[in-house]
Amino acid sequence: MSSGYFNNIKEATVSLFNGFAITLSNMFRKPVTLQYPDKTPRSVTDLMPERSRSWLKVEMPICTACLNCEKACPIDCIKITTEKDPSGRVMSGFDIDMAKCMYCGLCTEPCPTGAIHFIPEFERASFSLDQMISRFVPEGEKVVPYKVPKKDKDEEKNSAKEEAEDKAAEAEPDA
Amino acid sequence: MENFAIHIHESYLYGLPLSVVNLIVMFGAAFVVLLGFVAPFAGLLSFIERRIAARIQCRIGPNRVGPQGLLQFLADGVKSLFKEDLIPKVADKPLFIIAPYLVFLGMFTSFVVLPFSSQWIVADLNVGILYLFATAAITVVGLVMAGWGSGSKWSMLGGMRSAAQIISYEIPTGLAALTAILLAGSLSLQEIIAAQGPHPWQWYFFDNPFTFIAFFILFVALVAEGNRAPFDLPEAETELVSGYNTEYSGMRFLFFFFAEWAHLYVLGAILTTLFLGGWQVPESLLASVGAESIAARILELVFFQLKIYVLVFLVVQLRWTVPRVRMDQMMDMCWKYLVPIGFFCVAGVAIWMMLFPDGVSFVKYLLIAFSSAMVLYYFYKVYRNFKDSRAELELNPFV
């Protein structure tokens, strides 16, 4: 009983002593804080991981205007307008309302060419909701959709075939 | 002050009776003292605490407002001023409203007897140390009032805890302080300091083994009295939301924190005064600037502050070193450990004084050697820990 009493005192003293030595040694460590936004070694966008999900970007030269992304978006923030033109079907608007976007990434998955994708840039806060809409087709201009070359189509067909075979294999009952 | 009041009365406010003018001047002086002296003290401590805490956690801490974030506390204060002052519907209104002021009062009246230098002291009461403990008791009333007046379970529990805690820890505080009082033979803080000397072997800390232990008892007990971690049960965030100040907002809320940081300073001041020789400066140093000059007083002030800030640093570090104790552990610690050891120390000091009225230099040097060895070993351990962590070294405190 009495030995426990003095043991407690000893333990408290020793553990406090050790604890203090640990916290003081931590004080001399270099802080890991990144002082956003003005005191970072490089621009913050560069510091973001390469595949981070921030704003969406559409590579207009390879967009096929297939509207897959528009249909995939669960909250309808993508709006693509297409028109008939003497030269064929053209896009007169491709707006993404980033104020509504929830960065789920569902739109990037069905895109056949990978035109719509996330970029690490994120510092685009603004004072009005209008400015949050990113327009990929400039006002008054028309963009001709990308036509997938024949060779690519074959490849696609092949891959489609393979997929179908895979599915068939899966459907077979396991022995 | 009397003359100042008469001067004001004669030149500006001659229409009013002198007693009223006196009152106005008194309130004005209190206002100036609070705003100009105590608020920066508490604010500075809050800044220091946040920076130390940040560095211990590998962060930087506030460094944007003013040079190196020094004015952060002003920004916080102004923000709090503009916050809505909420009073819960079920609150006991009068109690709720005066509680923060009582806490504030309890802490800040103790500044009256703090000896900043051999001449800079507002009132050198002959019962100085008792006065300090008495004002701490006003704080308890304030905390219990805040707890009860809020009309909320969390606040109530916090208030009860703080009452239990502060009342319990008053006893070891008193006992530990008694050892220094016995040695000095006086309750006046100035006389206790005067009885010690500038050199470590003249401090009561190293006077004999019993005062050595008493210092640590007083340290722990004062930390507990200030409701500071690891004894911050009254405001245990994880259990009680924020304890007695849960329902407070705006300036009233800030007053509790003011009081907490002020207590941090008072804690350092009490320990320095009783055991570490207060403002004592070595004579040779004092003579070099002229013993009666203002520079000598400033030198004393600096010495006093230095000792205080070392202690404050330890208290802040303690907060980030040990986790919060449980209620029963806290009570155990007080009644089973601190109080008996405190009695032992008081008896020991009394017997020591009877046997060796002039002290034993051998024991003093032994204690100093032991402490120095411990401090060296401590720094060695810090060095080892740092080496083992393989972290990058950053000594500049102003990152």
Ligand code: SF4
């Ligand atoms: S990331 Fe999600 S919410 Fe945003 S546009 Fe794409 S599908 Fe819509």
Ligand code: SF4
């Ligand atoms: S971005 Fe991709 S999915 Fe959306 S329309 Fe263009 S090609 Fe189709």
